Amino acid sequence: MALLDALSRHSIHSLLEFGTENALPGFVREVGAAEMEQQMRENHKEKLKNKKEKQSRIELRSPFELRMLNLKILTERQPIFDDSAESLAVQGSSFLKHFHGSELVEAIETQTEVENSPAIFVLFWGTEGSLGEHALHLWKRSAYKWKNMINEKLNIKREAVFGVVKCDEEGIELCRAFGILPKQKPQFLAFMDGQRVGQQMGLGDEEFFIDWIRLILMGSLIHIKDVTTKNNLMEFGPITIGIFRDEQQAEFKSYRRVAVLLAGRYQLAYKLDKRQ
Incomplete structure (x- = not known):
């Protein structure tokens, strides 16, 4: 009320009448101590909520994840590739194993039985939109490049097996067994010694996947x-x-x-x- 009294001195009409307890919404009214405390508690809760939401939106990228492809843009692009890129993909497809049924689970179990057994890198991709086809195309090219150009330079003793699981009607149960749903964006999982040791949900160029494979194997x-x-x-x-x-x-x-x-x-x- 003291504030209204002070403001009234600069107004033609007195503002004190708007300070009643039951003032209409939009008008100034007197706020009690209990209501002020309640507003402070609500504001504090809102700040904590906003802080958590803000933190969840932060994306931390490593130095090897600075060349990521924008999945929203890639989804709008038709899976049409030029001849040179398609040639590498076709050659790379010979290095990919298409896992069906229990084959992947059995391959992972075999890792525990054989010392220094090959690591397994698998692409899980669904049938929704063109994103999966782009991921498969990049995965083929990466497999080709690793097998023919990179592995010899790195001098890594452990071998790598590259595979694919399509989350369609035939492979949906296998995908679910690894916690992946058909309509999710493509995911890459890595297994060594019977354990999952890596997961990648982003897409990049061949160099990006080469770095990921190398870091896992090393x-x-x-x-x-x-x-x-x-x-x-x-x-x-x-x-x-x-x-x-x-x-x-x-x-x-x-x-x-x-x-x-x-x-x-x-x-x-x-x-x-x-x-x-």
Whole structure:
């Protein structure tokens, strides 16, 4: 009321009449302490809600995920490819295994029985729209490039098997077994030693998939024992190196847990130094 009294001094008419407890909506009225506290609590809840929603919209990309394709734009594009790209895809298709029934589950179980068995990389794609066809085309080209150009340069001892599961009427049960629905966007899963070690839901060019495959095969955390190892890693992109006293150090164990969570996305390595 004191505020209305002050404002009335600058008005032709008195504003005090609008300060009644039952004033109509749109007019100034007196607000009690209890109502103010209630509004403060509601505002606080709203801020927390907005903060959570804002955090959920943040997309964190690693240095290897800066060339991602825009899926919304790609969905609008017809799956028509030029001759050179199609040629690579056709050649790459010979390196893809189409998993049916229990074949994928059996292949993953076999990994636990054979030491250093091949890693399995699988594309799950649905039948909705053209996005799946674009993903399949890129996956074929990536498989071709890995088998013919990249693998020899990397000197990675573990082999890789590339596969495809189409989430149509025949493969829908297999897709659901791995938590993938037919109408979802394409997903890529990686398996080593009978365990799922990587997942990729984005699309990129061949170099993007090559980096993802390489990071999975090299392991979530690489031990740098000499300068040569470090230099070789630096040739393939940004690398994060942690320096620890020994592998029993609490900080190292935390670093290793983070590396497992970020497998396939970041190139993480470590070096041991007794002086630390």
